[in-house]
Amino acid sequence: MASSLIRTPPLLFPATARHTATVIFIHGLGDTGYGWADAVENWRRRQRLDEVKFILPHAPSIPITCNMGMKMPGWYDIVRIDGTPESLRTDEDEAGILLSRNYFKGLIQQEIEAGIPAERIVIGGFSQGGAMGLFSGLTANVKLGGIIALSSYLLLSLKFAEFLPKPEMNKVTPIFMGHGDRDQVVNIQLGVKSHDLLKGMGYQPTFKIYPGMGHSACPTEMNDVENFLKERLPALDKKDGKSEL
Template identity: 35%
Template sequence: MDIVALETVELETGPQPDASVIWLHGLGASGHDFEPFVPELKLPSALRFVFPHAPRQAVSINGGYVMRAWYDIAHPDLGMLVDETGIRTSVAAVSRLIDRERERGVAPSRIIVAGFSQGGVIALHASLRYPERLAGTIALSTYLPFPDSLDREAASANRGLPIFLAHGEHDSLIPITQAERARQQLTERGYPVDWHRYPMQHQVSREEIADISAFLQARLA
């Protein structure tokens, strides 16, 4: 598998950060999408935020239109025609970003992988398979395709990895039932899921940002 070198946007909240958050955007967005949320997190410690741009590719469900995407979506039912090859390619690229943070002096236990929608899929798959213990993962407005692969592929180092899982109750793009199913699938496999639901659509709310801040501070204090 060829590993794509992802372009990134970076933001540091203070000098000499000793912890990193790799945050993946959703379909059609870019690495700049979540950059404005960093000041709203009001974090007391110095962190490096890494916001990668997904590669541009044709997305079948959007008529083959080329946009930034972590993988193709070919059917409205997200459990059908899953682009497993595309997901695994993006997981490999994100794992390389984790490696790069380690090369820059950040311990794996001080790295969190976060993602929204498509980015949340990649965040979950990458973090739970990474061979060194991470600090946690944040999965927003997302779902968990081919969960059974975790039974044979999950890294022992990240068994029991804390997961912040959140979803909008009125999400019309990814129904909350998909997130509830992911929560059940992860819990059944022994992962501690910090579950949140909000009265919103496929978006991020101020209440959610406050809860994410609390999770980051607890994991990276």
């Protein structure tokens, strides 16, 4: 699988001011980075994240079992989606998940090598992308600024501890999880279970439910994500690198 993957370079939105922070936001199954371009453009218009560079990766086209084996953009294979809490945890594609995690690890490392401190980098996404962001962030070997998981869940949860680095770098990293209570793709109970499991392992996730929202995002949720990013990646004073807040 690894040798046959064709990856397109991510969609990039440079910081509109001095670049001091980076957000890697990962799309869901069947989408591309362009699917989240409007959200980023809206945040940029509001001028609260001027020092943030946004990276919107594009998933490679891979066979998806629940799509009758036909190829579509995906970060890992999914055997079954039927809206039940357990369906997405059936026969998880561990090899595909780890392959994608390595790709995101590389994107993070590129930003660090470009001079951005790891604690000024946030990773996250929506649905399958949120699951990858959560898994990649929590198993990273650098201390990140934050993790975002929208309409998603914890991957490889039955053996999650096996993938954690020692020492755990992101045990206290803030995690924002958002989910609609009408989600018919990633059942909200799976999101709740993921939150509870992380909480029980000593992590500090925040879980917010959006009434009436299906498997999508809403303006209120996007505002909450923006506020989370603003809190985690505040603008820095140009002279001494300290937060303006």
